[in-house]
Amino acid sequence: MTKHKAKLYRMVMEKHVCPYGLKSKDLLERKGLEIEDYHLKTRAETDTFKEKHNVETTPQTFIDDERIGGFDDLRIFFGKDRPEEAENDISYQPVVALFAMMFLMALAAAFVATGQWLSILTAEWFVAFSMCGLAYLKLRDIESFSTMFLNYDLLGQRWVRYGYLYPFGEGLAGILMIAGIAMWLAIPVALFIGTIGAVSVIYAVYVQKRELKCACVGGDSNVPLGFVSLTENLTMIGMGLWMLYKIFYLS
Template sequence: MVMPDHICPYGLKSLDLLEREGFEVEDHHLETREETDAFKAKHDVETTPQTFIGGERIGGYDDLRVHFGKDKPEEERSDTSYQPVLALFGMTFLMALAAAFVAEGQWFSLRTVEWFVAFSMCGLAYLKLRDVESFSTMFLNYDLLARRWVPYGYVYPFGEGAAGVLMIAGGIFGLIAAPIALVIGTIGAVSVFKAVYVDKRELKCACVGGDSNVPLGFVSLTENLFMIGMGVWMPVKQIILG
């Protein structure tokens, strides 16, 4: 479909995939709704684009990927993935490395670790704050405090974000952030451990927001343990450094 107000992204993806596979493509544009409806009726299909190779209809973009031995269509894959949270942690780690280099002239230091956790907390808080209502609903599936006090599901992302920002600021602000991170992390770690390792429940983690496909498990527990560690470390660091 190539119309004044819409160009089909899957058509462009199909074209690109075919060209990368070495095909010379004869591209037929459907430029009106009438042409599109007539095409669908003629070939008895519900969607466009449709790819034909040697006169044989292969199907849409997902079917084309399967034809070339690529990964399965989205709807046929597992509905859970660690990719969102791992992508976020990867980016925040690189941010921490860059910030430490600017601040201290070296890529990796103790501050790199501190900033990595703090940046991650801010990033995770942002993902939750995009849709607090959806987050709180998913959060109620496993968080022990939220089940007893529902407003905690709404307070949590603001607390996580505030703690992350204060940790980045450091000094006295880090001391203010410490108890917030300690409380959030402890409740979260206990909740995740109980749900996954004691109750053996298969749940999706609310850690990256209310539309998360991240399975509740090791990564979620690690996130909370990092917050506990920072909650303990910030006041200890202040005492050591005076």
């Protein structure tokens, strides 16, 4: 069976190596094509190439002497989604990645602290670490988060500043619970924001039947509002109640 041959023209300069050129080369290699890799080493070479082939960008890939185009065009050629379509796809990947990392961190921290991988402390720290991680994602772009948050949060719609305070409260409660201090502050904060959040999600998703994006992992996610955000809030409520139980019944 004859292998398809590809010619790849990409910028490889002393102070700049085009990342999309590297991605194109990697994709072609993974597809098993024979590659002739041409480096455009100066701006002049790049401009000459663009003018010759009447293109506006590099890299450019040719397969069996037929021009495919840039990296996005190459992805489409191999049957992948258009980038703009992929960006709009519903995805739970940010949530899965966050919780997986927080769980592994909780395992490691609990082992260092107690010599046991799995314990009550592991569960406590998993929830507290997750609260801090979620707060960080919101604080990366608090404007975007607050805008998305105000679409459904009942308190935020009445008091806009709450949309800016929420991630600070979540992060503060998480940090205090990790340290095991100031439970008089951490517990009320967790119970308050968790309860308001849970009621808001239930009303928006399950009563009004609205299809919204979840602000739980920041304002730029494609995570749908519903199970994830409700779980976040119910977990905060559960953590607050558990800490109350520990103080009054286990101390």
